[in-house]
Ligand SMILES: Nc1ncnc2c1ncn2[C@@H]1O[C@H](COP(=O)(O)OP(=O)(O)O)[C@@H](O)[C@H]1O
């Protein structure tokens with residue numbers, strides 16, 4: 018058996034690509050993405066708007082709508098539960114529609130950015146839960162369904178008097194809580210969250226993130242959490258994947274990535290947001306804007322915007338490669354080979370000055 | 385409930401305005417048509433009938449307008465719509481004989497057209513780009529043909545030439561009107577061709593409206609979520625259709641008004657004994673009591689239909705009942 022397909026792996030994406038359009042008109046929105054999610058871990062996906070985060074998750078969950086099509090790769094999903102002695106993987110890319118229907122919501126659930134548009138506007142909260150339970154738990158009685166719904170609402174901090182409400186009668190935060198409760202209805206092993214807090218105010222955002230962390234440790238589901246706000250991920254995620262123009266440019270344990278980014282793009286993203294704790298520093302951001310999918314720059318896709326671009330960057334595409342002696346990968350020529358001297362100091366050292374209270378001191382920076 | 389109460393009040397107000405306008409209409413005509421009429425009828429009808437006509441216009445031209453108005457309203461509430469000049473019988477009796485035919489014909493065809501158009505539109509929207517799309521130009525073609533022409537051609541081909549359908553009238557002349565099986569069956573047979581012609585000429589609107597809404601709604605997040613939730617395909621389509629149908633229902637109230645005015649043409653072509661046919665005769669003969677009675681019935685029918693569409697809409701879209709917001 019393939020060694021990466023261990024029983025603790027939940028999702029394994031390999032060279033996964035998604036196109037919009039066919040033939041000559043096709044543009045590649047997700048290009049050769051390889052990443053994985055382990056049981057009960059949180060993987061954050063960060064990147065500017067348009068970097069292909071949503072396309073990636075709609076892709077492997079088979080929710081793409083025309084003209085979106087999976088252009089290649091595998092998406093192996095583990096159907097066995099935590100107690101099983103070995104994994105039972107299904108390739109979501111080739112699964113039939115009826116196989117997919119069994120995976121949907123029972124194993125993988127999704128929370129979108131806007132709960133107002135994700136909830137059916139003409140159904141009461143209770144009916145939204147009912148339709149999931151009726152489909153997947155046909156033997157449950159009406160009162161069992163009601164009890165389960167009340168239990169779920171309580172989990173996300175909502176009173177049972179919300180049962181009879183319509184989505185438009187709830188506040189933004191309450192709606193997103195309903196959506197989260199709905200996502201947990203069938204105890205899935207993977208919950209995918211696509212910018213679930215972006216539409217909320219900062220206070221509500223914090224409450225929801227706190228709730229999510231709590232629920233995750235209680236139920237042990239794995240989570241893919243998408244955001245363009247890296248600082249949010251540091252608190253929640255175990256691992257962070259940074260995407261740019263449809264590709265993964267860096268992958269590292271959350272705190273490590275936050276403290277010592279290796280890719281110039283990650284560095285730029287980190288400087289685009291104020292740290293959640295500690296002193297505010299000047300936000301430099303990233304000049305320019307992401308490339309047009311139909312007019313992708315050759316070589317490294319980031320090179321036209323990169324302050325450290327070298328001559329080689331325009332010619333050759335850097336592979337996502339493991340950084341020597343570290344459990345992290347980066348796709349950047351700066352870190353290729355032994356020419357360590359060439360690595361700019363900001364991308365080498367622990368970001369102590371930028372984010373003082375965060376993260377233990379770590380010696381990697383000195384290499 | 386309070387919203388429905390408020391709507392009801394609005395409709396009652398509208399009805400009152402319509403009734404008042406209806407009363408004023410003959411009074412606003414140049415050269416006092418009432419006086420002319422009465423003059424014209426002298427000697428042809430009995431004095432009692434002349435008195436009835438006076439009453440139906442508000443109790444005589446010699447009294448003040450306001451007092452005439454109150455008499456008119458009072459008569460109205462007692463079901464007295466006056467006496468038809470040309471047909472020499474009470475307007476209410478005449479209407480009782482013709483209104484059911486129109487409401488039956490127009491109501492059935494509008495509902496059928498709405499149902500067929502909405503269901504096929506929902507399917508077309510969901511399977512957008514499939515071969516089913518060929519239905520669209522076909523339906524639009526029938527809508528584009530002037531109704532009068534379409535109906536006449538259908539009448540000639542399927543009625544007069546092929547004899548597939550009975551033509552002219554609403555039931556077989558050999559039968560006596562009543563709730564007997566042969567009579568009802570005959571009424572259905574006679575209604576087939578007019579109903580088909582109305583449906584053909586109006587279905588495209590419902591179909592296209594629903595198709596476009598379905599395409600819009602299918603792109604909404606909650607439809608995507610219902611797929612992500614693993615609901616059956618049928619459930620997913622129903623989720624989209626349930627939300628997409630709302631604008632069509634809102635349009636239904638608008639359509640009803642148009643349809644009633646279209647009734648005139650239908651009844652003309654098929655010689656159907658409804659109010660359309662009646663109205664044409666009444667106008668040609670300046671039969672004011674009859675014209676007024678028909679207008680009144682049409683107005684009230686349209687208002688009632690609108691109210692019904694409103695209630696259905698309120699029942700189907702919780703967002704219109706926003707009073708309960710917590
Ligand atoms: N339906 C579509 N047709 C064509 N291009 C699309 C479509 N949806 C998204 N894209 C393109 O795919 C890229 C990735 O989009 P998306 O996955 O939404 O990014 P993100 O979620 O990271 O903001 C963008 O360049 C976007 O313009």
Ligand SMILES: [Mg+2]
Pocket residue numbers: 067070071072211
């Ligand atoms: Mg997105």
